Amino acid sequence: MQPTVIAPSILSANFARLGDEVDRVLADGADWVHFDVMDNHYVPNLTIGPLVCEALRKHGVTAPIDVHLMVEPVDRIVPDFAKAGASIISFHPEASAHVHRTIQLIKSHGCQAGLVLNPGTPVEVLDWVLDDLDMVLLMSVNPGFGGQSFIPSTLDKLRRVRQMIDRSGKPIRLEIDGGVKAENIAEIAAAGADSFVAGSAIFNAPGADQHGYAEVISRMKAAVAAVRG
Numbered sequence: 001m002q003p004t005v006i007a008p009s010i011l012s013a014n015f016a017r018l019g020d021e022v023d024r025v026l027a028d029g030a031d032w033v034h035f036d037v038m039d040n041h042y043v044p045n046l047t048i049g050p051l052v053c054e055a056l057r058k059h060g061v062t063a064p065i066d067v068h069l070m071v072e073p074v075d076r077i078v079p080d081f082a083k084a085g086a087s088i089i090s091f092h093p094e095a096s097a098h099v100h101r102t103i104q105l106i107k108s109h110g111c112q113a114g115l116v117l118n119p120g121t122p123v124e125v126l127d128w129v130l131d132d133l134d135m136v137l138l139m140s141v142n143p144g145f146g147g148q149s150f151i152p153s154t155l156d157k158l159r160r161v162r163q164m165i166d167r168s169g170k171p172i173r174l175e176i177d178g179g180v181k182a183e184n185i186a187e188i189a190a191a192g193a194d195s196f197v198a199g200s201a202i203f204n205a206p207g208a209d210q211h212g213y214a215e216v217i218s219r220m221k222a223a224v225a226a227v228r229g
């Protein structure tokens with residue numbers, strides 16, 4: 001069983017003071033930094049690229065940076081993110097002409113590789129590549145924006161993918177992203193997730209401006225621990 005990871009999505013952070021926001025959320029208990037890259041082509045929104053990843057490393061961030069590429073085509077940008085300090089690079093199969101090749105490309109640049117399934121992407125896309133992956137990321141919203149509601153059918157999908165991973169016998173992480181909150185995280189953990197991306201629930205938590213993120217992150221961790229141990 002993989003240790004629990006809480007990965008705040010910096011999409012909901014204050015970009016005007018991003019370095020401080022990341023320092024603060026890590027000091028308050030986050031394990032990874034989730035870094036959403038949107039290209040206004042694969043998804044209808046535009047965010048940040050390798051320069052910002054590199055700036056966070058130069059700022060002193062040593063935690064794993066979990067890069068979620070919502071970019072098409074994907075291969076061209078992989079070496080840039082590896083050079084910028086990405087730890088894990090995940091991509092959507094719809095954005096790659098050769099999924100297996102993209103996985104190998106990510107690994108050849110020294111990063112871990114993840115495959116992202118949208119709510120409408122069938123789990124069969126994992127056939128023949130699951131053993132090569134370090135992580136499967138299930139989207140529980142359609143990609144492009146923070147602050148959407150968790151799509152309930154993702155729970156069944158999580159259970160299916162958990163079985164596939166367990167059958168593989170490989171140490172593959174199962175990450176969930178979209179609408180994750182302290183109130184639903186236990187149910188999501190029970191369905192099989194071990195890694196939890198949360199943007200608005202952490203960065204927009206009531207009182208976070210004054211008191212930081214420790215309260216919401218510890219509530220999330222306690223809820224998951226009650227399920228996963």
Ligand SMILES: O=C(CO)[C@@H](O)[C@H](O)COP(=O)(O)O
Pocket residue numbers: 009011012034036068141142143144145146147148177178179180197198199200201
């Ligand atoms: O990748 C995405 C959206 O495309 C996510 O990482 C969101 O940024 C998560 O935001 P919340 O649903 O937790 O607010």
